[in-house]
Amino acid sequence: MNAQNADLHCHSTVSDGLLPPAALIERAVANGVDLLALTDHDEVGGLDAAIAAAEAAGLPFVTGVEISVSWGDDQTVHIVGLGFDHRHPGLRAGLERVRGGRDARAGRIAEELAKVGIEGAYEGALKYAGNPALISRSHFARYIVERGFAPDVKTVFEHWLAKGKPGYVSHPWAELAEAVDWIHAAGGIAVIAHPGRYRLSAAERRALYAAFKDLGGEGIEVVSGAATAEEIREFAGIAREFGLLASRASDFHGPGESYTDLGRMAMLPSDLTPVWAAW
Numbered sequence: 383m384n385a386q387n388a389d390l391h392c393h394s395t396v397s398d399g400l401l402p403p404a405a406l407i408e409r410a411v412a413n414g415v416d417l418l419a420l421t422d423h424d425e426v427g428g429l430d431a432a433i434a435a436a437e438a439a440g441l442p443f444v445t446g447v448e449i450s451v452s453w454g455d456d457q458t459v460h461i462v463g464l465g466f467d468h469r470h471p472g473l474r475a476g477l478e479r480v481r482g483g484r485d486a487r488a489g490r491i492a493e494e495l496a497k498v499g500i501e502g503a504y505e506g507a508l509k510y511a512g513n514p515a516l517i518s519r520s521h522f523a524r525y526i527v528e529r530g531f532a533p534d535v536k537t538v539f540e541h542w543l544a545k546g547k548p549g550y551v552s553h554p555w556a557e558l559a560e561a562v563d564w565i566h567a568a569g570g571i572a573v574i575a576h577p578g579r580y581r582l583s584a585a586e587r588r589a590l591y592a593a594f595k596d597l598g599g600e601g602i603e604v605v606s607g608a609a610t611a612e613e614i615r616e617f618a619g620i621a622r623e624f625g626l627l628a629s630r631a632s633d634f635h636g637p638g639e640s641y642t643d644l645g646r647m648a649m650l651p652s653d654l655t656p657v658w659a660a661w
């Protein structure tokens with residue numbers, strides 16, 4: 383497949399995005415995206431609507447998901463799956479298990495927030511999420527902004543929800559091997575999401591890339607929404623060194639809430655093999 387402006391990572395209201403799948407497709411077309419993947423967190427429930435809307439709009443589309451993974455010493459990393467059969471029972475069962483932990487985790491987050499004076503956060507976050515199995519920290523962040531404790535979600539993460547802050551609770555997500563295996567079983571390729579977002583040492587970072595490569599992982603987001611030019615150079619080097627395909631990703635969640643709009647990222651360095659070369 384050929385693409386100039388591929389965007390292989392974004393979120394809809396089926397996880398913590400602000401736009402329904404069909405509205406995302408419309409926005410992608412308006413922004414000149416020529417290949418899109420919808421990658422909701424641990425959930426493929428938006429893909430049928432996205433496929434239908436993309437077909438109607440004539441926008442090339444691939445299936446996607448962003449799987450939450452626990453790795454190393456209580457770190458969370460995200461693995462994006464692309465181009466799989468979203469009806470695959472093994473993949474669906476795995477994702478359902480991962481989602482199954484979110485509701486209880488949300489209860490614990492709300493308890494911690496209540497201790498620092500933010501009451502009613504479970505109900506408040508659920509109102510934004512719609513579904514207890516999909517409650518994420520983003521929904522808590524929106525509630526905390528609504529309550530007037532902070533001007534925007536970024537500030538909420540800095541004060542309450544990032545690791546080490548009062549509303550952060552540790553949680554067991556999928557194993558790295560499980561996430562890669564579910565994606566492969568369903569016929570897709572696995573991609574390390576936003577490598578610049580993990581607070582890992584240089585050695586831990588390399589261990590993650592090596593472990594992922596050993597498990598048969600295929601790609602890395604060389605260009606992702608918040609990445610700086612320096613990070614893009616770094617991750618291009620990682621793609622070359624580890625023999626990984628390069629992905630390009632906005633991680634768009636919604637107007638006003640994301641660093642980067644759909645398709646509005648830097649281009650991939652031209653010597654890299656893009657993930658879509660294989661399709």
Ligand code: AMP
Nearest residue numbers: 398423450517518519520535536539635
């Ligand atoms: P969760 O899966 O519930 O841990 O929520 C993770 C989500 O929170 C990510 O997918 C982002 O949408 C959002 N998020 C994480 N860190 C930040 C941040 N520093 N600023 C804004 N949003 C963030």
Ligand code: MN
Nearest residue numbers: 393398520635
């Ligand atoms: Mn998110």
Ligand code: MN
Nearest residue numbers: 448460575576
């Ligand atoms: Mn992510």
Ligand code: MN
Nearest residue numbers: 391393448633
């Ligand atoms: Mn994402």
